[in-house]
Amino acid sequence: MRGEHAAYACGATLGFLGDLLAADPRRGHPVAAFGRAAGAVEHRLWRDHRGYGAAHTALCAGGAAAAAALLHRAVRHRPGARVALTAAxxxxxxxxxxxxxxxxxxxxxxxxxDLDVARERLPHLCGRDPQALDGPQMARAVVESVAENTSDAVVGALVWGALGGVPGMVAFRAVNTLDAMVGHRSRRYRRFGWASARLDDVVGWPGSRLTAALTVLAGPDRRGALRAWRADGSAHPSPNAGPVEASFAGALGVRLGGTLAYGGRVEHRPVLNGGARPPGVSDIDRAVRLSRRVGALALATTVAGRLAVGAARRTAVAARSTGAGSRQTRRTR
Known part of the structure; x- marks a missing residue:
């Protein structure tokens, strides 16, 4: 058990550093391969029905988690391979x-x-209609996307790694990817994507709250972040994006939320940190730096938490062993 937690801590740290040094490749990424497989399954299973959508979610996310569990089991007695698998x-x-x-x-x-280039690149971050946005609206969209994806693409994965190891991380990423693919409220996915969207809400809950808490800790305006989280976090239609975007808004001293065009429809979302100024271009870099600080703190928090749980279990086992030994000694006297 002790070796397992140490191997996870070492592997998680190496994997985090690997992401810093070598970002996602343009081609051949494992998550992209999962997305293609999930798309093929959707092509065969799609019906305008929640049951078929639930089967799609169970098959894709469950299959990915099962494959990861088998890999983890195959290396459980090889410390070096465990570290390498966790890092990868x-x-x-x-x-x-x-x-x-x-x-x-x-x-x-x-x-x-260059608004044309900005509109061309924006879909790499979010699903909003870039043609409907001007410069300030795109700046707002970027800051909101950085906030939300700090939880989805960094903190949430580390939380589930600490809780469930390699299978936990893979299951979380699979669910999050399915939500991005079919979890939105378009005519095609309103029923079929329901299960993926609801499951993503569940698995994203702990990561989003840790992200908001670490944003309060790491942000340039701690009081503002905490105040906006408390006041506006629950106003957002997403139970997980709300706390994260509100805390980022307060930490950066900007106003987020409002009207947006998404998936061919217009949404009017509540304003977060309403008394502040709208975000500008310079706030994009500030949001990225805050995201990196939150990610580093999330790594430290989750690794420390896993090591602490391992130490507590070892202490409990030692205490039980000592107690059993004492009782055996008394019986032999």
Whole structure:
């Protein structure tokens, strides 16, 4: 047990550093391969029915988690292989560096006044209609996407790694990917994507709350982050995006939320941190730096938590063994 927790801590750290040094490749990424497989399953299973959508979610997410569990079981007696598998999985499921790269690409185009390039790059971050957005609206979209994806692409994965190891991380990323593919409220996916969306809400809950808490801790305005989280976090239609976006808004001193065009429809979302100014181009880089600090703190928190649980279990086992030994000694006297 002790070796298992140490192997996870070492592997998670190496995988996190790997994401910092080598962002997601343009081609051949494992998550993209999962997306193609899930799309093929959807092609065969799709019906305008929640039951078929639930089967799609169970088959895709469950299959990915089962494959990861088999890999983890195969290396359980080989410490070096456990570290390597954990590192590779953490690198594959994290997307913090790619998130920052894409956000700064849009920010750079906006700073240069090239709205066409900014609109071309924005879909790499979010599903909003870029043609309906001007420069300030795109800056807001980028900051909101950085906030939400800090939870989805970094912190949430690390939380489930600490809780469930390699299978936990893979299951989380699979569910999150399915939600991005079929979990939105379009005519095609309103019923079929229901199960993926609801499951994503469940698995994303702990990561989003840890993200909001770490944003309060790491942000330039701690009081503002905490105040906005408390006041506006529950107003967002997403139970997990709300706390994260609100805390980012408060930490950065900007106003998020409002009207947006998404998936061919217009939504009017509540304003977060309403008394602040709207975000500008310079806030994109500030949001990326905050996201990186939150990610590093999440790694430290989850690794420390897993090591602490392992130490507590060892202490409990030792105490039971000592107690059993004492009782045996008394019986032999």
């Amino acid at each position: 999985t953490v690198w594959a499921v994290l997307g913090g560096t790619s998130l920052g790269r894409e956000a700064r690409a849009v920010g750079g185009a906006l700073a240069a006044g």
